[in-house]
Amino acid sequence: MQEQERNKRYNAYVEAKIAKTHAWPSLFNSFWVGGLICTLGQLINDLILLWFPSVSTQSAWTYTLIILIFLASLLTGIGVFDKIGAFAGTGTIVPITGFSNSIASPALEFKNEGIIFGMCAKMFIIAGPVIVSGTVASMIVGLIYLFL
Amino acid sequence: MKIRRQNQTVFFKNEPKIIGHYSIVGPKEGKGNLRKYFSEINKDDDLFGQKTYEKAERVMIERALDGAIKDSNLKYDDIRLVMAGDLLNQIISSSYAARSFDIPYVGVFGACSTMVEALALSACLVDGGHFDTIACATSSHFSTAERQFRFPLELGNQRPPTSQWTVTGAGSDIVSIKGSGPKILCATFGKVTDYGINDVNNMGAAMAPAAMNTLVTHFKDTNTSPKDYDLILTGDLGKLGSEILIDLMEDKGYKLGLNYKDCGQIIFKRNQDVLMGGSGCGCSATVFNSIIMKKLLSGEYKKVLFMATGALLSTTSSQQGDTVPGIAHAVVVEGVKNE
Numbered sequence: 001m002q003e004q005e006r007n008k009r010y011n012a013y014v015e016a017k018i019a020k021t022h023a024w025p026s027l028f029n030s031f032w033v034g035g036l037i038c039t040l041g042q043l044i045n046d047l048i049l050l051w052f053p054s055v056s057t058q059s060a061w062t063y064t065l066i067i068l069i070f071l072a073s074l075l076t077g078i079g080v081f082d083k084i085g086a087f088a089g090t091g092t093i094v095p096i097t098g099f100s101n102s103i104a105s106p107a108l109e110f111k112n113e114g115i116i117f118g119m120c121a122k123m124f125i126i127a128g129p130v131i132v133s134g135t136v137a138s139m140i141v142g143l144i145y146l147f148l
Numbered sequence: 149m150k151i152r153r154q155n156q157t158v159f160f161k162n163e164p165k166i167i168g169h170y171s172i173v174g175p176k177e178g179k180g181n182l183r184k185y186f187s188e189i190n191k192d193d194d195l196f197g198q199k200t201y202e203k204a205e206r207v208m209i210e211r212a213l214d215g216a217i218k219d220s221n222l223k224y225d226d227i228r229l230v231m232a233g234d235l236l237n238q239i240i241s242s243s244y245a246a247r248s249f250d251i252p253y254v255g256v257f258g259a260c261s262t263m264v265e266a267l268a269l270s271a272c273l274v275d276g277g278h279f280d281t282i283a284c285a286t287s288s289h290f291s292t293a294e295r296q297f298r299f300p301l302e303l304g305n306q307r308p309p310t311s312q313w314t315v316t317g318a319g320s321d322i323v324s325i326k327g328s329g330p331k332i333l334c335a336t337f338g339k340v341t342d343y344g345i346n347d348v349n350n351m352g353a354a355m356a357p358a359a360m361n362t363l364v365t366h367f368k369d370t371n372t373s374p375k376d377y378d379l380i381l382t383g384d385l386g387k388l389g390s391e392i393l394i395d396l397m398e399d400k401g402y403k404l405g406l407n408y409k410d411c412g413q414i415i416f417k418r419n420q421d422v423l424m425g426g427s428g429c430g431c432s433a434t435v436f437n438s439i440i441m442k443k444l445l446s447g448e449y450k451k452v453l454f455m456a457t458g459a460l461l462s463t464t465s466s467q468q469g470d471t472v473p474g475i476a477h478a479v480v481v482e483g484v485k486n487e
Contacts, residue, residue, distance in 0.1 A: 014345065021309050077302075084304060086307070098304065106300045108301075109300035112200045
């Protein structure tokens with residue numbers, strides 16, 4: 001009992017001791033880098049539609065996503081993406097670039113544990129929960145549609 | 149012969165000495181504050197010519213042991229025992245490094261306190277007359293620690309402001325009853341202390357109570373106070389952890405003054421983006437075996453209290469929501485007297 005009291009007091013003391021971070025500067029960086037990525041996406045989309053008029057709008061979106069995923073993986077592979085991510089935080093995580101990075105980075109990291117149980121298995125250690133929750137959410141939405 | 153012992157402190161009467169030392173660090177540490185003092189800096193390759201970072205860490209321990217044995221002017225046959233430990237699961241770096249030496253080996257684990265743990269145990273074994281010369285070594289590598297405890301290296305995440313940067317480096321000491329060098333006077337073995345911190349990104353706060361506990365016990369056992377030492381050096385509490393330790397000690401009636409320093413805070417420069425400072429087994433090992441040993445040998449420091457702290461967690465315990473227990477061991481090293 002006494003120990004719990006002591007630990008509670010210590011935790012409160014540590015909490016107060018930690019220097020408070022300022023949210024606004026990092027939010028600002030997230031905002032403009034994230035915005036830049038979205039603008040880049042829009043640019044790619046518009047260019048596809050401009051250069052290949054036969055492509056439907058729906059397919060152009062898909063191609064845009066593929067290109068963004070490719071770019072993020074490439075930047076991860078050459079060791080640049082982690083630096084951009086450390087600077088921009090959510091700005092690079094929220095767009096599809098973050099998802100691409102979260103798959104590519106463990107794949108690189110665990111490559112030396114073998115192709116199957118290293119790279120292929122551990123590729124999803126970070127993105128796995130996202131995929132699971134995405135799938136579960138779409139199942140729930142599907143059920144709702146079924147009964148509506 | 150009766151060994152004098154008080155509570156948690158063992159006093160050595162046969163004067164075990166540190167007769168050789170060596171430190172090896174990676175590129176980032178080589179750009180830090182202590183770049184002039186390390187025995188070896190690998191300036192541009194943190195893989196040390198290996199395929200994986202795990203293999204690189206082994207190479208660091210091998211080179212540290214080699215260097216320390218050379219520094220002590222001994223041959224491999226003169227070393228009776230290798231005592232080493234590191235942070236990786238099943239202390240693979242140490243055991244695999246020991247594979248390439250034809251010397252009996254004992255693996256020890258005390259997380260980031262391993263350097264002092266090995267020094268203290270070696271001093272006990274040497275003082276007791278069981279072995280005449282023991283080589284101790286520890287290491288850590290930023291990239292292997294990140295892979296085991298945190299996220300992949302290339303993941304674009306932000307580090308929490310209380311986190312520390314694992315030092316890439318290894319240090320080694322040769323403890324012997326023969327030869328000359330700084331003497332190990334006594335060792336205080338610490339208790340596992342847990343004040344209920346479960347933030348794995350705030351090791352300083354998790355380890356500070358253990359440091360306080362060992363330090364207070366040490367002062368009581370030896371009947372000394374902080375001002376009796378030229379330097380009180382903690383392992384890797386970092387900026388926040390050291391501040392907490394100073395507060396906790398003040399609470400107990402001890403004032404840590406200008407003679408108190410933390411390895412984690414002095415190894416890197418402020419602009420190296422390491423947040424609270426350095427951490428890992430290699431942090432205390434490389435700092436002690438560079439600048440501190442040089443100053444002990446030159447007689448600039450007469451009495452140094454060297455205490456390394458460790459966080460005894462694993463990824464499993466932290467994922468299951470357990471708190472982070474800390475440990476701290478201390479040794480007192482006496483500088484070489486210049487007549």
